[in-house]
Amino acid sequence: MSSQTDGSTGARSAILGALRKSLGRTALDLDVVAGEAQSLLGDATRHQPKFDDQTSRARFIERATSERLTATVDEVAALADAPAAVQRYLQQCDLPAQISHPPMDCLRELDWGAIACHETLSPDEPVAVNIADWAIAETGSLVFTSRSDSPTLYSYLPLHHVILVDGGGILRYMEDYWAMIRAADTAPPRSTNFITGTSGTADIEAQNIRGAHGPRFMHIVIFGE
Amino acid sequence: MPETKPIVGFFVTCLVDAMRPSIGFASLRLLEDAGCIVEVPTAQTCCGQPGFNSGASDMARDIVKQVIVAFEKFDYVVVPSGSCAGMLKVHAKDLFEDDPAWLARHNAFAAKTHEILSFLADVMKYQPQGISYDGVATYHDACSGLRELGVHDQPRALLEHVAGLKMVPLEGSDACCGFGGTFCVKYPDISNEIVEDKTRCIAHTGADTLLAGDLGCLMNMAGKISREGRPVKVFHAVEVLAGMAEDDGICQPAKEA
Amino acid sequence: MQQTSHKFKDNVKHALKQPNLRTAIDRTTGLLTSRRRETLAQYPEYAEARATAERIKDHTLDYLDHYLEMFEKNAIASGAKVYWAETPKQATDTIIDICKSHDAKSVTRAKSMLGEEIGIGEALAEAGIERVETDLAEHIIQLADEPPSHIVVPALHKTREEVAELFTEHHADPHKTDDVAALVESARRELRPKYVGADIGISGANFLIADTGSICTVTNEGNAELTTTLPKVHIVNVGIDKLVPSMGHCAVFIRLLSRAALGTEISQYTTYYNGPKRSGDIDGPEELHIVLVDNRRTEIFDSFMKPMLRCIRCGACMNHCPVYNAVGGHPYGYVYPGPMGAILTPAMTSLEEAGDLPNACTLNGRCQEVCPVNIPLPDMMRRLREEQWRRKLTPASMRVGLGFWAFAVKRPWLYRLGTRFSVVMMRWVARAKGKITSLPGAGGWTRHRDLTAPQQGTFMDQYKRGRRS
Numbered sequence: 009m010s011s012q013t014d015g016s017t018g019a020r021s022a023i024l025g026a027l028r029k030s031l032g033r034t035a036l037d038l039d040v041v042a043g044e045a046q047s048l049l050g051d052a053t054r055h056q057p058k059f060d061d062q063t064s065r066a067r068f069i070e071r072a073t074s075e076r077l078t079a080t081v082d083e084v085a086a087l088a089d090a091p092a093a094v095q096r097y098l099q100q101c102d103l104p105a106q107i108s109h110p111p112m113d114c115l116r117e118l119d120w121g122a123i124a125c126h127e128t129l130s131p132d133e134p135v136a137v138n139i140a141d142w143a144i145a146e147t148g149s150l151v152f153t154s155r156s157d158s159p160t161l162y163s164y165l166p167l168h169h170v171i172l173v174d175g176g177g178i179l180r181y182m183e184d185y186w187a188m189i190r191a192a193d194t195a196p197p198r199s200t201n202f203i204t205g206t207s208g209t210a211d212i213e214a215q216n217i218r219g220a221h222g223p224r225f226m227h228i229v230i231f232g233e
Numbered sequence: 234m235p236e237t238k239p240i241v242g243f244f245v246t247c248l249v250d251a252m253r254p255s256i257g258f259a260s261l262r263l264l265e266d267a268g269c270i271v272e273v274p275t276a277q278t279c280c281g282q283p284g285f286n287s288g289a290s291d292m293a294r295d296i297v298k299q300v301i302v303a304f305e306k307f308d309y310v311v312v313p314s315g316s317c318a319g320m321l322k323v324h325a326k327d328l329f330e331d332d333p334a335w336l337a338r339h340n341a342f343a344a345k346t347h348e349i350l351s352f353l354a355d356v357m358k359y360q361p362q363g364i365s366y367d368g369v370a371t372y373h374d375a376c377s378g379l380r381e382l383g384v385h386d387q388p389r390a391l392l393e394h395v396a397g398l399k400m401v402p403l404e405g406s407d408a409c410c411g412f413g414g415t416f417c418v419k420y421p422d423i424s425n426e427i428v429e430d431k432t433r434c435i436a437h438t439g440a441d442t443l444l445a446g447d448l449g450c451l452m453n454m455a456g457k458i459s460r461e462g463r464p465v466k467v468f469h470a471v472e473v474l475a476g477m478a479e480d481d482g483i484c485q486p487a488k489e490a
Numbered sequence: 491m492q493q494t495s496h497k498f499k500d501n502v503k504h505a506l507k508q509p510n511l512r513t514a515i516d517r518t519t520g521l522l523t524s525r526r527r528e529t530l531a532q533y534p535e536y537a538e539a540r541a542t543a544e545r546i547k548d549h550t551l552d553y554l555d556h557y558l559e560m561f562e563k564n565a566i567a568s569g570a571k572v573y574w575a576e577t578p579k580q581a582t583d584t585i586i587d588i589c590k591s592h593d594a595k596s597v598t599r600a601k602s603m604l605g606e607e608i609g610i611g612e613a614l615a616e617a618g619i620e621r622v623e624t625d626l627a628e629h630i631i632q633l634a635d636e637p638p639s640h641i642v643v644p645a646l647h648k649t650r651e652e653v654a655e656l657f658t659e660h661h662a663d664p665h666k667t668d669d670v671a672a673l674v675e676s677a678r679r680e681l682r683p684k685y686v687g688a689d690i691g692i693s694g695a696n697f698l699i700a701d702t703g704s705i706c707t708v709t710n711e712g713n714a715e716l717t718t719t720l721p722k723v724h725i726v727n728v729g730i731d732k733l734v735p736s737m738g739h740c741a742v743f744i745r746l747l748s749r750a751a752l753g754t755e756i757s758q759y760t761t762y763y764n765g766p767k768r769s770g771d772i773d774g775p776e777e778l779h780i781v782l783v784d785n786r787r788t789e790i791f792d793s794f795m796k797p798m799l800r801c802i803r804c805g806a807c808m809n810h811c812p813v814y815n816a817v818g819g820h821p822y823g824y825v826y827p828g829p830m831g832a833i834l835t836p837a838m839t840s841l842e843e844a845g846d847l848p849n850a851c852t853l854n855g856r857c858q859e860v861c862p863v864n865i866p867l868p869d870m871m872r873r874l875r876e877e878q879w880r881r882k883l884t885p886a887s888m889r890v891g892l893g894f895w896a897f898a899v900k901r902p903w904l905y906r907l908g909t910r911f912s913v914v915m916m917r918w919v920a921r922a923k924g925k926i927t928s929l930p931g932a933g934g935w936t937r938h939r940d941l942t943a944p945q946q947g948t949f950m951d952q953y954k955r956g957r958r959s
Contacts, residue, residue, distance in 0.1 A: 015575075015580055015583070015584075016573040016574045016575070016580075016584065017574075019574040019575050019576040019580055019784070020574035022576055022784075023558075023574055023576060023730060023782075023784050023788055024555045024558065024559070026784075026788035026789075026791070026792070027554050027555040027558075027788060027791060028555050029792075030788070030791050030792035031552070031554075031555065036553070036556055038556075041553050041556060044549060045546075045549060045735040045736070045739070048542065048545050048546050048549055048739070049542070049546075049738055049739065049742070050542070052738075054535060054538045054542075055535045055538045055539035055542050055742060055745070056535065056745075057532075057533050057535055057745075057755075058534075058535065071755075076754060076755075110772075111772075131682055131683075131685070131686050132682065146755075147755050147756040149756065149760075154768075154771060154773075154774060155770075155771075156768075156769075156770030156771060156772070159771070159772035159773040159774075160715065160719050160773055160774060161715075161716075161719055161720070161773050163715075164712050164715050164716055164719070165716075181741075182741040182744065183738055183741050186736075186737040186738050186741065187738075189737070190737075195567075195568065195764070196568075196702050196704060196762065196764045197764065198763065198764055198765055198766070198767065198768050198771060198774055199719070199761060199762070199763055199764070199774060200704075200761065200762040200764075201715070201759065201760075201761050202756075202759070202760040202761070203758065203759060204755075204756050204757070204758050204759075204760075205758050206758065207710070207711055207712040207758060207759075208710045208711065208758055209626045209674055209710055209711050210521075210522075210643065210710065210752055211625070211626040211627035211630070211643055211644075211645060211711075212626070212627075212630075212645070212648070212650050212653055212670045212673060212674070213514070213517040213518055213521075213649065213650050213670065214517065214518040214519075214520075214521035214522055214643065215521075215650075215670045217670055217671050217674045218671075219674070219675070219678065220626055220674055220677075220678065220710070220711035220712065220713070221624065221678060221681065221685075221711045221712045221713045221716055222711070222712030222715075222716070222758075222759075223712075245949050245950065247899075247909075249949060250909060250948050250949040250950055251909045251912060251913055251944055251948055251949075252913075252942060252944045252945070253942070253944070253945055254945050254947065254948060254949035254952055255945060257949040257953075258949070258952075258957060258958070258959050259959075261958055261959050262959035265958075265959070273950075273953055275902060275950065275954075276902050277902070278898075278899040278900075278902050278905045279895075279899045279905075281899075283892065283895060284892055284895070284896060285872070286853060286872060286875070287875060287879065287884065287888060287892055288872065288874075288875030288876040288877070288878050288879035288880075288884060289879050289884075289892050289896070290876050290879070292892060292895075292896040295896070295900060296896070296899055296900065299899075299900065327869075376852070376853075376854035376855055376856070377854075377855070380854070380855035380856070380858075380859060381855065407856070408812060408854075408856070409812045409852045409854035409856065411812060411852065412852065413851070413852025413853060413854070414852075414853075415888075416849075416850070416851065416852045416853075417934065417935065418932070418934030418935055419849060419850075419934070420499075420502070420813075420849075420850050421933075421934040421935070421937055421938060422502060422503065422506055422938075423502060423813055423816050423817060423850065424852075424938070425937075425938035425939070426506065426512075426816035426817070427812045427813070427815075427816055427852075428938070428939065430812075430815075430816075452941070452942055453939065455940075455942060456925075456935070456939030456940045456941055456942065457938070457939040459925055459939070459940040459942075460927075460938065460939045460940050475959075481924060483942045484924060484925045484940050484941075484942040484943075485924045485925075486922055486923055486924030486925075486943075487922075487924060487945075
């Protein structure tokens with residue numbers, strides 16, 4: 009690997025050198041660059057799609073259940089009511105009362121009643137239930153981040169992806185999420201996943217087909233106001 | 234509309250000069266009817282586009298300069314083609330990037346250069362009167378006029394004043410017809426695929442007449458329509474607007490006298 | 491891949507003979523363009539977003555050295571390893587070295603055009619490493635052993651019937667039907683075990699976020715995340731043009747990319763990766779390697795083609811290109827087809843090799859009109875033609891012809907004489923038919939269409955004789 013590293017170092021200086029030669033610039037004031045970058049975004053409302061007449065929750069539900077995203081939505085009063093909603097979904101789909109969920113305390117602590125839960129995830133897991141960190145109203149997206157109790161693959165391996173999300177956690181725009189992360193001033197997680205509807209493909213004659221590699225069905229349970 | 238009669242220098246274009254003078258005379262009639270005094274400088278030949286689009290910028294530059302010299306004295310320069318007007322008004326400035334004196338001269342020239350349909354509608358606020366055409370027509374938006382000069386609503390607005398003319402929309406009216414100047418002879422098979430799509434869409438409208446504002450594109454589409462034996466007459470929009478479209482269409486035999 | 495751009499005209503002849511090609515192209519581009527139109531109609535802020543995106547890219551290019559270093563620093567801080575490569579060979583050597591150091595037998599790959607550019611498929615084959623393409627379209631063309639014909643939907647040239655045949659032949663347990671849903675299911679079943687068995691996952695990146703050192707991928711299938719999360723090593727190969735300053739800037743492009751590419755508000759999976767698996771993480775790769783590739787982007791940067799580096803690889807230009815729609819992507823003979831390919835191919839290979847590409851264009855301007863970052867593609871095509879003219883690469887017949895033309899148009903009297911003569915000749919050939927069906931020297935025109943007969947007497951002659959209307 010050492011020669012590779014040398015090659016890489018050489019390429020690095022060649023690439024940066026070529027760019028600088030072309031730019032013909034001497035000193036760089038980093039504050040000026042940062043200021044310019046920020047001012048380019050200007051007033052974000054000018055390029056964000058407007059939906060002033062809709063609440064974030066209404067927009068989120070409309071988008072998530074659109075023909076394009078194909079999710080189904082259930083609304084319950086509190087997280088404690090989520091298992092009953094999951095039970096309803098399993099019955100509707102004629103699925104066995106069995107789910108996988110990530111090893112999160114808030115999910116372990118729920119009373120799952122007749123539903124058998126496990127915390128392993130097989131490549132062909134039929135149904136997984138997990139909890140989204142946030143939702144985005146603009147696009148009907150759900151945001152997941154990787155943590156020690158929140159593995160990434162829960163959103164990708166199961167056939168049925170059941171997602172619990174706090175009704176108070178529906179942000180209006182993608183930018184609102186990033187502003188929050190920036191304000192928290194912590195390093196971003198290993199993986200931040202914006203998930204919008206079920207896995208799909210348009211690769212054969214541009215026909216939209218569901219369940220390409222990831223989940224074919226998405227059911228969203230919104231809890232709380 | 235200007236207070237005094239503006240003096241217009243008319244740039245015929247090489248195709249109209251050689252192939253279809255009636256488009257030029259229809260233009261003169263419309264410009265005069267719209268209140269212009271029209272002159273046709275004899276020093277004109279071509280707008281330089283064949284050279285420009287082939288990368289022969291030096292040749293194109295000489296020709297554009299020749300056009301500017303011959304036309305800069307007029308109040309307006311009017312061209313019955315979006316692509317030649319686009320060449321002279323928009324693209325030609327690229328030729329003078331390193332020549333500030335000519336760039337300035339070109340700027341002044343470009344500011345008063347117009348494609349004829351947009352000139353009649355936007356500058357002269359012209360509305361044809363007492364003109365009729367018995368037929369159902371569809372309109373193709375030739376690309377240069379559409380994208381370089383914003384010619385889209387003007388021909389439709391003008392044609393609204395033609396009695397007896399029914400306009401029907403053309404699906405993909407903003408898609409290229411496959412002409413592309415020298416493209417159609419450099420890549421004839423590709424050009425043919427594209428124009429076949431266009432004539433299929435034209436036939437689909439059920440129109441008996443095809444109109445557009447650029448003779449190159451019209452010759453391409455008319456040539457294909459003729460080869461396919463479709464019953465569609467093809468005219469430049471000014472021919473209809475000037476009441477001069479009762480004669481032979483493009484690619485049709487002249488009526489016997 | 492084996493470049494065939496120099497045989498463009500032969501490639502076109504071959505493409506036009508394919509009985510199903512137009513059907514396949516029309517089925518896909520027809521849907522993509524109409525969906526794009528519909529989704530933009532619901533986004534009145536589009537023009538503002540497009541202008542903002544253009545400015546962000548230009549700003550990023552103006553400080554590209556700075557942003558690359560910023561990205562590198564933050565990516566390393568997140569635990570990733572960053573490599574730089576000037577040439578495709580350096581890039582593949584780097585990747586193969588990483589694979590070998592892990593004794594990798596099998597690699598899953600999530601589609602990236604940069605991977606095609608550097609020839610990652612050939613490099614892995616040479617190293618004896620199994621390559622599993624996980625993007626459905628890439629899977630199809632891997633089975634068919636064909637190059638991609640589109641940058642977003644690489645198997646666009648295949649009809650569903652042709653895909654059905656391929657799957658029946660190659661899949662262990664295929665659906666014997668050309669119903670598209672059944673075909674997708676068949677691929678899912680076939681690829682599932684391969685994801686789990688792979689030693690290394692290779693992906694590209696749609697964006698690199700400078701101020702966090704993040705990689706962003708955008709997919710619909712979810713194959714990228716399976717490729718990048720399951721194996722113990724994740725390698726990213728990415729061009730140096732993919733930078734954006736921050737997540738906020740990236741959001742502008744996320745809104746434009748899927749709308750332009752597929753006519754959807756957003757793709758299903760937009761993922762931001764920051765370094766490898768952290769302590770306590772249950773899944774994720776143990777190592778993340780990022781290979782930043784130049785492949786002549788620095789030369790493009792220093793030329794009139796610089797705006798090309800704004801490109802976000804949405805494919806809208808080709809979906810709307812009449813030439814691409816007539817012949818598909820293969821005749822272009824390289825990784826990138828259509829209008830953006832007609833610029834990138836000469837830039838990344840040579841104008842000698844790809845001389846036809848900037849010429850096989852009608853300059854109709856629709857590509858620029860639909861481009862979400864307003865790249866002046868037609869103007870760059872013309873400038874490439876100018877370079878060909880200057881370097882005497884334009885065919886001799888063209889040079890001679892234009893020489894005569896220029897000589898005449900600069901002399902109005904001579905020009906009139908020539909026109910008058912041509913008109914008489916054409917009228918004689920056409921006689922009373924009003925059209926010419928075959929004309930020596932004009933076969934390019936008359937092979938497919940008639941040539942209208944000129945009217946009697948040129949405009950200038952009639953005008954001189956006093957005709958005024």
